Structures are given as C-alpha cells and as structure tokens.
Amino acid sequence: MTTATIAGSQVELNDEGFFEDPEQWTEDMVPELAANEDIHELDDKHWQVIRFMRQEYFAHGTGPTVRALGKTSGVSVKELYQLFPKGPAKIAARIAGIPKPKGCI
C-alpha cells in the first residue's frame, strides 16, 4: 500500500494503483488520475464510463468487466478500447477510484 497525493489530497492506493477506499475519491481527482494512465483529454464518454463504474461498484460491490460495460454502460466494446486502450475496465476503475473489477469474462 502506498500513499499518493492526488489533486492536493492524500489517498491510499494498493500495489496495483487502485484506491483502497473509494470514499477518498473526488471528481476533481479525475484529470490527474487519467493523466497517470496516459489519458490526457477526457471527453463525455470517458466521464460516462467513469461514473458508471462507480455507480456499479456501489450497487454491486464490484466494478463491471469489459463485457458488462459494453452491454450496460451505453458505450460499445470497440469504443471502450478507443477510450481506454490499456484495458477499459481496469483503467477506468483506477480513474474512478474503485478496486479492480472481478470477473473472467
């Protein structure tokens, strides 16, 4: 576990860079968290996915996998990989301040 300063606030991250406590996350951290993932311009679709990730996490206790995102977020699998080329569910979870989504498919 490490402590990082994001948008002026201290947050706790696990070894893979996911938030230990999603409650420590605030929306103003998103640009910096995204930049850490090599995403320097955030459009509405990025935000749609990021908010959806949090919504699903708080509703179900885990964030959605890529397949679930493609089916339910309103953003297609193809677009998801354009928005988050290094893995949509994984990267969006890091930016959304939630743990890594569980699931094999």
Next chain:
Amino acid sequence: MDLSTHKVSIIVSQGSLEGIYPALIMANGARAEGMEANLFFTFFGLDAVHRQRHEHIKISTVGNPGLHMATWAGGLPGVSSVMTHYMERKMEALDIPSIPEFIEMISDTGAGLYACQASVDLFGLTKDDLIDQVEGIITVGDFYEMAVDGHIIYT
C-alpha cells in the same frame, strides 16, 4: 502492473466447445489487461470461425473423462447435443456469451483473428467460408513473425 507492452498469441487447434472457450477467455482476458492478443485458428479449431459451423460447436462426449459418464454412453446419438445444450444453458445463466458473440466481442477489443493457411488448404476452404472478423489466412512463418517476443499458448 502495466501489461500493455506484453503480447500473447493463442493457437486454437480443437473444434470442441471445451477446446475453444478457454482460448477465447484467455484472449479476451489479455485484452482486458491491455495486452496485445492474437488468435490463430488451425485444424479443427477453424470451426470456431467457420460461418456455417461456429454456431454449432459441441462438447466432446466421447473420450472425455471429465464428463464422468460411460464412454459408450457418450457415443450414443444425440448425447453430445444434449450435453452441449445443458452446458449452454448454464453458461447463459452466468452471462457467458455464445461462441459467435464472444468472437465478435474479442474482435471488437482489437485482438487479431487469423486462420492457418495449411488447414484452410487441407479442408478446401476459402476466406469466404470464414466469418468477417478473420483478418487473414496466414502461414506458420507469418504466425511466428507476429508472435515474436510474446507468449504463445496452444490449446
């Protein structure tokens, strides 16, 4: 860990349901981790990307001790279809996509799908017999060029 500089090449050589799904899950999972992934369909594995056959992939019920049924029973007419239907229902309940849907999704993730030249020749197939997501029919040499510096998984 950033896996985006890693690559995996997965060879699908079997035409049974249990031979195809693991390869698809591995490819999809690799892309979800940001890895580059390519799938190579060879021999009976070509059925997974065959236009007419990919919707009719069956479980192998003969010589499959994992099913825990008598070998003679597995060969009875219709047993493979019944077992496949049973498995598909269980998969549907878990929201595991069908093979055609899964392959389409994997293609959408940016993974490459390729057919083996020698197998296509052997079975007398052409590109038109294969689904649109197949990007090309390639030789073993092309495969190694594409797979270089990555991991290779054979299923």
